[in-house]
Amino acid sequence: xxxxxxxxxxxxxxxxxxxxxxxxxxxxxxxxxxxxxxxxxxxxxxxxxxxxxxxxxxxxxxxxxxxxxxxxxxxxxxxxxxxxxxxxxxxxxxxxxxxxxxxxxxxxxxxxxxxxxxxxxxxxxxxxxxxxxxxxxxxxxxxxxxxxxxxxxxxxxxxxxxxxxxxxxxxxxxxxxxxxxxxxxxxxxxxxxxxxxxxxxxxxxxxxxxxxxxxxxxxxxxxxxxxxxxxxxxxxxxxxxxxxxxxxxxxxxxxxxxxxxxxxxxxxxxxxxxxxxxxxxxxxxxxxxxxxxxxxxxxxxxxxxxxxxxxxxxxxxxxxxxxxxxxxxxxxxxxxxxxxxxxxxxxxxxxxxxxxxxxxxxxxxxxxxxxxxxxxxxxxxxxxxxxxxxxxxxxxxxxxxxxxxxxxxxxxxxxxxxxx
Numbered sequence: 001x002x003x004x005x006x007x008x009x010x011x012x013x014x015x016x017x018x019x020x021x022x023x024x025x026x027x028x029x030x031x032x033x034x035x036x037x038x039x040x041x042x043x044x045x046x047x048x049x050x051x052x053x054x055x056x057x058x059x060x061x062x063x064x065x066x067x068x069x070x071x072x073x074x075x076x077x078x079x080x081x082x083x084x085x086x087x088x089x090x091x092x093x094x095x096x097x098x099x100x101x102x103x104x105x106x107x108x109x110x111x112x113x114x115x116x117x118x119x120x121x122x123x124x125x126x127x128x129x130x131x132x133x134x135x136x137x138x139x140x141x142x143x144x145x146x147x148x149x150x151x152x153x154x155x156x157x158x159x160x161x162x163x164x165x166x167x168x169x170x171x172x173x174x175x176x177x178x179x180x181x182x183x184x185x186x187x188x189x190x191x192x193x194x195x196x197x198x199x200x201x202x203x204x205x206x207x208x209x210x211x212x213x214x215x216x217x218x219x220x221x222x223x224x225x226x227x228x229x230x231x232x233x234x235x236x237x238x239x240x241x242x243x244x245x246x247x248x249x250x251x252x253x254x255x256x257x258x259x260x261x262x263x264x265x266x267x268x269x270x271x272x273x274x275x276x277x278x279x280x281x282x283x284x285x286x287x288x289x290x291x292x293x294x295x296x297x298x299x300x301x302x303x304x305x306x307x308x309x310x311x312x313x314x315x316x317x318x319x320x321x322x323x324x325x326x327x328x329x330x331x332x333x334x335x336x337x338x339x340x341x342x343x344x345x346x347x348x349x350x351x352x353x354x355x356x357x358x359x360x361x362x363x364x365x366x367x368x369x370x371x372x373x374x375x376x377x378x379x380x381x382x383x384x385x386x387x388x389x390x391x392x393x394x395x396x397x398x399x400x401x402x403x404x405x406x407x408x409x410x411x412x413x414x415x416x417x418x419x420x
Contacts, residue, residue, distance in 0.1 A: 001085070004297035005107040009072055009084075013064055013097040022093040025059045057091055064097060078105040082301025104299035111294055111356055119285040121418040124275040126267065134266055139242050142249070145183065148237040153201045156187035160199050161236040166212075166228040177228060183238065198232065206234045282418065283411050291349040298348050306344035307337050354407040363413060365405045373405055 029048045038047070049056060073080050080103045088100035145159055154160050162184055166177035187196050198210035210230045218224040243249050250262035314336075315328060357363075374392075378385040392398045 001102065001104050002297050002300045005299050006102055006104050007076065007078060008100065008102050009069065009076070010100045011065070011068055011072060011098075013068065015094055015096045017064065018060070018091070018097045019094050021060045021063050022056065025056050025063065029056060061089075061091055061097075065099065069101070073103070080105050081299045082305075104301050106299065106352065107297050109294060109296040111353075111360070114290065114294070114357065114360075115417070117286070117290055117293060118418055119282060119289055121282055121415075121420055122278050123420070124271070124278040126270045126274055130270060130274070131263075131267060134270055135245070135263070138253075138266070139245065139249075142243050142252070144241050144243075145238045146241050148239050151203075152237070153203050154186050154199050154234070154237055156196075156200070157240075158186045159238040159240060160184045160186060160202070160234055161238055162199070162232050162234055164230050164232045166230040168223075169227045169229060171226070174222075177223075177230075181235065185240075195230075198230075199234065202234050204234050204236050208232050208234070279415055283415055286414060286418070287350045287353060287411070288346070290353050291346065294353065296349075296352070298345055298352070302348045302351075303341070303344050306348050307340045310340045310344060311336060351407060354410045355403075357414065358406050358410040361410070361413070363406060363410050365402055365409060369405060369409075370402055373401060377401070 026045055026048055029052050030043050030045060033043050033048055033052065035043050035047065035051060038044075069084070082104050084101040084103035086099060086101045088098065090096075090098040148158070160183070162179070162182055164177075164179045164182065168174040168177070184195060184199065185191050186199055192212050192214065194210055194212040198208055202208060208231075210232055211227065212230060213227045214220075214223045214225060216225040243252075245259060247258045250256040250259045253262065256262040256265065311333075318328065374388065375385060378388045381388060383391075389398070392401065
C-alpha cells in the first residue's frame with residue numbers, strides 16, 4: 001500500500017449485536033445442516049457450533065462488517081480503492097467485535113487550470129508523398145518476378161536464382177547451409193552486401209565462391225557473428241516487374257471500377273488512419289503533460305491491478321504466437337512485473353485524471369453508447385449478447401467497460417478543445 005494515500009479504520013461492535021448475529025447464523029445452520037444421527041432442524045446448537053464453527057464465524061463477520069465499514073469510510077469523506085487489509089480482528093460470541101483495517105483511497109488534489117493545459121495539435125491531412133508511398137506499396141505487392149531473356153550479366157535491381165552450399169567456418173559440427181532455386185536481389189536492402197558483390201557481374205551457368213561475414217546483430221541467430229564460405233551456382237537472372245497503374249490494375253484488386261476510384265479509397269483509408277494516429281499520439285502527450293503538472297499519490301492496489309492487466313495482455317499475445325503454459329511458467333514474473341511498473345503508474349495517473357475531469361464536467365455515457373459498445377464486444381468475442389452481459393455482470397466487467405467508455409469520451413472532449 002502507498003502510505004501517502006492510506007487510512008486506518010477501527011471498528012468496535014457491541015457484544016449484544018455480536019451475540020445476536022451468532023444466534024441468527026447458528027439458527028440458519030441448524031435449520032439446514034445434515035448431520036448423521038440427527039433429524040433436519042433438530043441438531044443441537046452445541047453440535048452445530050462444533051461442526052461448523054469456522055463457517056459460522058465467517059458468516060457473522062460478513063454479516064456485521066461490510067455495511068458498518070462502508071458507513072465509517074463514508075463518514076471519513078474518502079473514496080476507497082482496492083481491498084482493505086485487516087490488521088487486527090477479534091470475534092467471539094458474547095464479546096465485542098474489534099477490527100482494525102487499513103485501506104487505500106483516492107487522495108483529493110487541485111486541478112485548477114486544467115482547461116488551459118495544451119499541447120501542439122498536428123494536422124491530420126495526408127501529404128502527396130504519403131499517398132504516393134501507400135500507392136507504391138500496393139503496386140509492389142502486385143509485382144511479379146519474370147525471367148530475363150537477353151544474354152547479360154547480373155546488375156543491381158536484378159534477382160539471381162541460385163543454388164548454394166555454405167560452410168560455417170570454425171564450427172566443424174555445424175550442418176552445411178543449403179539452398180536450391182533461391183531468389184536473391186542484387187543490392188537489395190535485405191541482401192548481405194558480400195553476396196551482392198559476389199553475384200554482381202555473374203551470368204547464368206557460372207559457379208563462384210563467396211565468403212560472407214554476418215554482423216553480430218543479424219536476424220538469423222545461427223549465423224549472427226559467423227563467417228560462412230559459400231559455393232554458389234547462378235541458374236537464372238530474373239527481373240521484378242511492377243504493374244502499370246491503370247483501370248485494369250484497380251479492377252484486378254477487386255471492388256473498384258477505375259484507378260480514380262481506387263485512389264479515392266486509398267486517400268480515405270490514409271486520412272482515417274492518420275487521424276486516429278495523430279489523435280492517439282496527441283492525447284498521450286496531453287495527459288503526460290497533465291500528469292507532470294498535477295502531482296498526487298497513486299494507490300498501489302490500482303498500480304498492481306494495472307500491471308496484472310498488462311501482463312495478461314502480454315501472455316495472451318505470447319500464447320497466440322505459440323508459447324505453451326509450460327514455457328510460460330518458466331518466465332521470470334518478478335522481473336516482468338518490475339518492467340511494467342513505470343508504464344502502469346503512468347496509466348493509472350491518466351485514469352485518475354480522466355475520472356476527475358469527467359466528474360468536473362459531468363461527462364456521462366448514455367445507455368445507447370453503452371449498449372453499442374457491448375454489441376461490438378459480443379461480435380468480437382463471438383458470443384451472444386445476453387451471454388456476454390451475464391459473464392461481465394458476474395466478474396464486474398460491465399462497470400469497467402462503462403468507466404473506460406467515460407474516460408475515452410473525456411479524452412476526446414479534451415482533444416477537440418486543443419487549438420489547431
